[in-house]
Amino acid sequence: MPFYLEIIISVSLLTGGVFLLVGSYGLVRLPDIYMRLHSPTKASTLGITGVLIASMFFQSHLKGFLSIQELLITLFLFITAPVAANMIAKTALHHSNKPAEKTQNQALMDTIRDRESPPSNSIK
Amino acid sequence: MMLLPMPFHSLLLFIVWLLLNNSVSPGHIVLASFFAITIPWLVTGMRDDHPKILRPWLAIRYVLMVMKDIITANVEVALLIIGPAKKLKPGFVAIPLDVTTDLGITILASTVSLTPGTVSAEVSKDKAWLFVHALHLENEAELIESVKQRYERPIKEIFGC
Numbered sequence: 001m002p003f004y005l006e007i008i009i010s011v012s013l014l015t016g017g018v019f020l021l022v023g024s025y026g027l028v029r030l031p032d033i034y035m036r037l038h039s040p041t042k043a044s045t046l047g048i049t050g051v052l053i054a055s056m057f058f059q060s061h062l063k064g065f066l067s068i069q070e071l072l073i074t075l076f077l078f079i080t081a082p083v084a085a086n087m088i089a090k091t092a093l094h095h096s097n098k099p100a101e102k103t104q105n106q107a108l109m110d111t112i113r114d115r116e117s118p119p120s121n122s123i124k
Numbered sequence: 125m126m127l128l129p130m131p132f133h134s135l136l137l138f139i140v141w142l143l144l145n146n147s148v149s150p151g152h153i154v155l156a157s158f159f160a161i162t163i164p165w166l167v168t169g170m171r172d173d174h175p176k177i178l179r180p181w182l183a184i185r186y187v188l189m190v191m192k193d194i195i196t197a198n199v200e201v202a203l204l205i206i207g208p209a210k211k212l213k214p215g216f217v218a219i220p221l222d223v224t225t226d227l228g229i230t231i232l233a234s235t236v237s238l239t240p241g242t243v244s245a246e247v248s249k250d251k252a253w254l255f256v257h258a259l260h261l262e263n264e265a266e267l268i269e270s271v272k273q274r275y276e277r278p279i280k281e282i283f284g285c
Contacts, residue, residue: 019202026205035214037243038201038259045238046198069146082237082244089245089257104215104261111218112246112255118218 005061009054016050019043032100033092041085049074129168134160178284186278193239193274201241204260215261216245219254219268221276228279229254235275242267 026039052070059067093113099106111118141156142148177183204212219236223229233244233254241259248255258267 019198022202022205026201029205029209030212031209032214034243034245034257035212035259037257038241039205041237041243042194042198042201043205046195067146069143072140072143078238079234082234085237085243086233086245089243093245100214102213104213104264105217108216108218108255112216115246115249117248117250117253 001061005057009057012050012054012057016047016052016054018047019050020047023047032103033097034089034099034103037085037088041081045077045081048077130164130171133164137163177282179282182278183282186282189278190235190239190275197239197241201259204241212260213262215258215264217242217256217258217261217264217267219256219271221247221252221254222272223276223280223283224251225283226251228283232276232279236271239275242271
């Protein structure tokens with residue numbers, strides 16, 4: 001395997017790994033479920049993309065033809081991650097999970113759960 | 125048109141099948157063509173009406189812009205996570221919607237979840253409001269404005285609604 005290819009693969013693996021690590025760290029660290037949702041939907045998408053890019057280069061070199069199968073995984077991830085986050089947020093709202101105390105606009109939570117329009121005095 | 129009731133979906137099925145098998149051998153091309161023709165033909169009776177993409181080039185530009193934003197959003201969120209947790213100011217925001225179609229709202233909600241420091245949580249019953257949770261909410265009006273300008277306007281133009 002040529003040296004430049006090794007560099008590309010290691011760099012994308014490392015970048016992906018760092019983002020995945022930060023994403024998982026966010027799950028442990030952030031105080032409430034609504035904030036925790038942010039780390040898997042964002043930090044992990046780029047992390048997995050990095051790992052998949054590394055796999056694309058490696059497999060293309062190994063098999064001798066361009067392997068773009070991995071793009072499919074990224075595509076499916078981009079379609080499913082927001083939907084999963086949305087369902088988790090909905091469920092948390094229905095269970096009346098307490099947000100962190102400093103959360104702004106907490107009064108909106110009941111409106112959101114009932115899917116009503118927000119009361120007009122809360123809109124700027 | 126009878127042969128291919130959903131030409132775009134047929135093309136997508138064809139490409140995805142070849143990608144899944146990671147091969148362009150004649151056998152797989154025949155099989156992919158078979159699926160690309162039969163599956164749309166079988167399901168065309170049970171699909172909902174979706175608005176047509178009126179401006180495909182703008183759609184491609186939108187996808188590229190969102191990809192760029194995903195990368196910046198990733199870095200931003202990663203920095204927020206590592207940074208001091210006390211400084212974070214989370215909050216719920218209601219964004220008034222101008223797009224009316226289900227597909228438009230779905231795309232907007234997914235984009236909002238993937239891009240800036242926000243996750244979409246719910247859509248109001250009358251489909252006039254999108255509720256999002258922001259990880260770090262500094263200026264509510266600014267966030268609403270940026271979502272509307274940056275993402276909602278191109279979606280409206282793409283689908284012409």
